[in-house]
Amino acid sequence: MDLNPATGIRRQAAYFPDRIAVVYEEQKMDYRAFVETVEAMAKALLAQGTQRGDRVAYLGLNSSTFLVTMMASWWVGAVFEPLNFRLAPREVEGLLERSTPAILVVEPGHQAIVEAIGQSLPGEPTVVLVDNDGLTPLRSELGSQWVSLSSFLAVGETTEACEPLPAGDEDLAVLMFTSGTTGKPKGVCISFGNLWWNSVNVDSLVDTRRGDVNLAVAPLFHIGALNALTIRSLVRGGTTVVRRAFDPRQALRDIEEFGVSQAFLVPAQLSAMQQTEDFPVRDISSLRALICAGAPVPPVLLRQYQAKGVFVQQAWGLTETSPFATYLPAELTHQKAGSCGIPMPYTQVRIVDPVTFVEVTEPGARGEMWVKGPNVTSGYWNDPEATVQAFHKGWFRTGDIGYKDESGYFYIVDRLKDMIITGGENVYPAEVERALMEFPGVLDVAVVGVEDAQWGESVVAVMSCRDGEVPAIEDVRAFAGDYLARYKLPKKLVLVGSVPRNGAGKLDKQSIRQLAVDGK
Incomplete structure (x- = not known):
């Protein structure tokens, strides 16, 4: 079975070419134009010699070019590697040393970060600078190490058209490094099967629908923003509204103007939106599937959104679970306030004593959350020691402390390390x-x-x-x-x-x- 999302968007372009795929700031792209742009980037990657399994890294903010680069990478069988755009030069250098990408696409706003690393980047990737996005204009002349995206695409024009390469369950799709706030970042290997099974889990529990409007304002280099809803929305023929960065007033305007029906946000973003003077007057009732994760949502915030006709739906997971392991259905937002929900349909969750590895079954008793399922990563990039430490008999040890209540609903207490x-x-x-x-x-x-x-x-x-x-x-x-x-x-x-x-x-x-x- 072909699980490649690039195949999915190509299908949308074939049957629904005029449907809007991406709204990027004020620019709109229908599926015909979106897929044509993706295929042009894919041909450029092939002309550069990109092969199956090569890494294609991206350093920049949310943009249509980010989505195009991701889909084009998958089109040719490469692995997409979104980099944290807030990292310092030496941190970026460390990730490049470990992943050795063949291609590095960079926005002008991050040109100085790459140049600070030096002329010889780890792995010697082809370094492509985005020069065709008016929202991120060039800031300086291109040095010898740079190739403009325009000229990069021009080389690919003579390459023959090709169909997306089929992708199987275990083929690597995304290499995503963890934030590293408590230690050295680890490269999480996310397969096409991991992406696909997360979408099956979400489709089974969350009220998302074909043709929905999805809001992408959380950083797309994070698995929650990328795979909670955005990839699935594109594959299903939805419209994704992309903003380069989060602005709470703009987010409220977008929800009202575009009739946004689904969005992934973190509690800090919900809080920022609620604190604006726009919150009381904006109609955000179209938000049918508002998923919030990354931290527990304060009950006071849940009540404030409920008063606007919006039920915040809490979920829990990690990069390693692609991202969701549990989800709290909308109708239980207040009945089970504070809960991160029940296990996803195709994911198992248990509470385990972190010292004895014995399962904790008593309601309310705390232990480490362990997860097992087809949405869980197979391990860490070139780090067998970390992989062995993270797994026990097929179960992934999350490092989160939690408990179950009498009805089987899970609650997150905190990180074990914290x-x-x-x-x-x-x-x-x-x-x-x-x-x-x-x-x-x-x-x-x-x-x-x-x-x-x-x-x-x-x-x-x-x-x-x-x-x-x-x-x-x-x-x-x-x-x-x-x-x-x-x-x-x-x-x-x-x-x-x-x-x-x-x-x-x-x-x-x-x-x-x-x-x-x-x-x-």
Whole structure:
């Protein structure tokens, strides 16, 4: 069975050529034009000698060129490698050393990052600079190491047309490096089968429909933004509205203007949208499938969106699960508030003692979340040691701590690595963060543990608040005391303009710990 999404979009172009595939800022591309552009890029890749299994890397923001490069890579049997556009030059260099791509496509805004690495890039890829996108204009002359995308495409014009290469279940589709906020990034190997089975899981539980309008504003280098809905939307003939970056007011306008019916967002984005003056007046009731993941959604935020006729649907997963392992159906958003849901239909989830590896079956008892299924990665790129450590008898060890209730619904407590031990008691930061998000005036909050001579570790809250509001630690503790045991309450409060998050919207715990230590 051919699982190649490039085959899927080609089918849409054959039967529904005039349907809009991509809205990129103010530019619209129907499926005929989209597939013609993808095929032109595929021919250029072939002219350059790109072969099955070669990596094609992309460094830049969300764009139609990002989607075209991805589909063209799959068209010729290559592996697409989206790079985190927030990385520093040496971090990018490290990823290139490990993945050795044959082609590196770069936006002008990231030209300086690549040039800072030097003339000789790891693997000596052909470096292509996007020069045909008016939203990211050239900033300087091209050096000898660069090939403009226009000239790259021109070389491919003489190459004969070809059909997308069939892709099987185990063929590698995406090489996606983890964020690395707690250590060295790992290259997750995501197969076409992983992508396809995630789409089957989503189609089975989420009310997404053929022809839906999908909003892509979360960074597409992240598996949630890319494969939760966007790839599937293109394959099914939907319209994807792509914005280069997230703007909360623009997102609300897009939902209303385009009648957006499905979107993947992280809690920080939902919160930012709710805080704008546009939120009360915009009609966002078209959002039938709003999936939120990356962190638990505060109950107060769920209520605010429900008042607008939108049920936030929470899901849980990782890059390694492509991305979803569990999902909470829309009708249970408030009945099971705080739950990340039930296992996806073709995915198994269990709670396991991380020390003894014995399954935990008692409701409410906490343990590590383990996942098994065809949407789970086979391992890490050229890292057999990390692969062995991550799996046990076919089960993937997620590193997330959670529990099941009496009805079998799962709840995420926190990352195993982030657990705080204070005075011999275990404190899970996510639990404290959920309570503190209810505090009046709070915009965002993160909780970490810092070394404490008396308690081993002490709980510290790093918080951002609305302008002019400067809460005292005593007030925060008094408020949170209604929700939490005293040993879980923060002993220190650090106020910041914004709480550091990475490109995937997750809390950047390394930076946050430094803020907690510095106290500023």
